[in-house]
Amino acid sequence: MGKVIAIWGSPNSGKTTLSIKLAKQISKQNSVIVLFTDILAPVIPTLKDDIDTKRSLGNVLSVATLSNDIILKNCIEVDKIKNIAFLGYTQGENVFTYPQYTDERVKELIDHLKALADYVIIDTSSNFINDLITISALEVSDKVLRVNSAELKNISYFDSYLPLLIDKRFKSDSHINILSNSRLDDAQDELKDIYNIKATIEYSDEIREQGLCSELLSNLSSKEQDKLSLNLNKIISMINNCENEGVKKKGFFSRFRKGA
Numbered sequence: 001m002g003k004v005i006a007i008w009g010s011p012n013s014g015k016t017t018l019s020i021k022l023a024k025q026i027s028k029q030n031s032v033i034v035l036f037t038d039i040l041a042p043v044i045p046t047l048k049d050d051i052d053t054k055r056s057l058g059n060v061l062s063v064a065t066l067s068n069d070i071i072l073k074n075c076i077e078v079d080k081i082k083n084i085a086f087l088g089y090t091q092g093e094n095v096f097t098y099p100q101y102t103d104e105r106v107k108e109l110i111d112h113l114k115a116l117a118d119y120v121i122i123d124t125s126s127n128f129i130n131d132l133i134t135i136s137a138l139e140v141s142d143k144v145l146r147v148n149s150a151e152l153k154n155i156s157y158f159d160s161y162l163p164l165l166i167d168k169r170f171k172s173d174s175h176i177n178i179l180s181n182s183r184l185d186d187a188q189d190e191l192k193d194i195y196n197i198k199a200t201i202e203y204s205d206e207i208r209e210q211g212l213c214s215e216l217l218s219n220l221s222s223k224e225q226d227k228l229s230l231n232l233n234k235i236i237s238m239i240n241n242c243e244n245e246g247v248k249k250k251g252f253f254s255r256f257r258k259g260a
Contacts, residue, residue, distance in 0.1 A: 002031075002114040005239060006137040008124045009147030010157035014180035016043055018147060018201060019123040020216045025232040027084040030118035033075065035109075036088030037125050037133040039095055044076055044088045046214055051076060056090040058098035066108055068116060078217060085117075106136040126157070129164070139169050143239045146175040148195045150186040155194075176238050199235045202227070 007015050007022075019034055026032045035057070036043040044051055055074045063070050075085040089097075113120040122141065128134035138144060148154050165172045179200045182188055191197065206220045207228075219225050 002117045002120050003143070003239070004110060004114060004120045004122065004137070004141040006122045006124055006134075006141035006144045007147060008128070008134065008138060008144055008175075009126065009178075009180070010149055010151075010154045011126045012151075013126075013147040013149040013154065014201065015126075015147050016123050017207060017211060017216060018145070018178065018180060019121050020047070021201075021207075021228065022232055022235065023084055023119075023121050024081065024217060025229060026119050026121075026236060027081060031083040031116075032119040032121060033085050033087060033113050033117040035113065035120060035122045035133070036086065037123060037131055037137075039089045039093060039097075040125075042089035042091065042093055043123065044086060045091045046211075047086065047216065048076065049214065051090060053090045053092070056093060057088050058090075058093060060087070060109060061101040061105055062098045066105070066112060068112055071109070071112055071116065081217060087113075088123075101132065103132050103136050106133050107140060110136065110140060126161075128161075138165065144171070144175045145178050145235065145239075147178050147180045148191075148197070149181055150179070150183070150191055176235070178235065198238060199231055201231055204228070 005022075007019050009015050016036070016038075019036075023032045023034045037057075039058075055076055057074065059074050060066065060071055071087065075087050078084050078086065110120065110122075122133070122137040124134040124137050125131040128138065148158075162172060176199070177195050177197050179188070179191055179195060179197045181203045182191070182200050183203045188200065192200075204220065204224055206224050207216070210216045210218060210220075220228060
């Protein structure tokens with residue numbers, strides 16, 4: 001079964017960017033599915049210009065009987081990058097597009113995704129109170145990356161919302177704290193102490209430009225890419241606890257690439 005990674009944090013802390021960059025790094029050796037939970041501002045349309053608008057997470061959550069084939073039919077493949085797929089809401093969808101679903105359906109979906117890929121990355125919502133996928137992801141994930149920004153609002157957010165995860169099923173004490181979009185003049189040492197930071201993703205003009213141009217799946221310039229890869233590999237090592245992940249599930253991806 002695949003490993004589930006939830007990426008959660010304060011608003012505008014870089015959760016989606018980290019999800020995509022981490023997924024691309026993992027896909028070099030393992031298969032990975034990224035589940036985007038945001039229906040207020042769907043991520044999929046920002047990643048590709050020629051998306052198939054018939055493929056949507058909403059179809060998966062609202063189907064009568066869930067199956068691997070249904071999931072694969074709604075995954076978005078990534079051109080020129082093997083072993084990676086996206087699943088999320090599509091162009092023009094909103095909270096009224098699909099009927100409500102249950103937390104049982106969400107956990108069923110996560111179980112299916114674990115059977116399809118070595119890694120499942122869930123890009124969660126900061127407003128998890130109203131998002132069943134995020135709540136379930138925080139509960140059942142093998143690892144949670146808690147993404148922090150250097151803004152004062154970050155402290156305010158976690159002061160307000162961390163107490164809601166005090167139940168032991170959320171394992172909030174084991175979250176891996178990441179400092180994101182950090183600049184050299186952000187008092188990094190102090191921030192690392194405050195947030196118990198284990199890894200840092202520094203601010204990059206190139207990454208910001210990629211986000212504006214729907215090119216987050218592209219490589220950075222050599223120097224910037226080397227620095228990013230070093231930090232991503234550190235995060236992957238913490239996720240895996242340096243364990244051997246076993247048999248890869250790359251074969252599953254050939255099914256949706258054939259237009260299943």
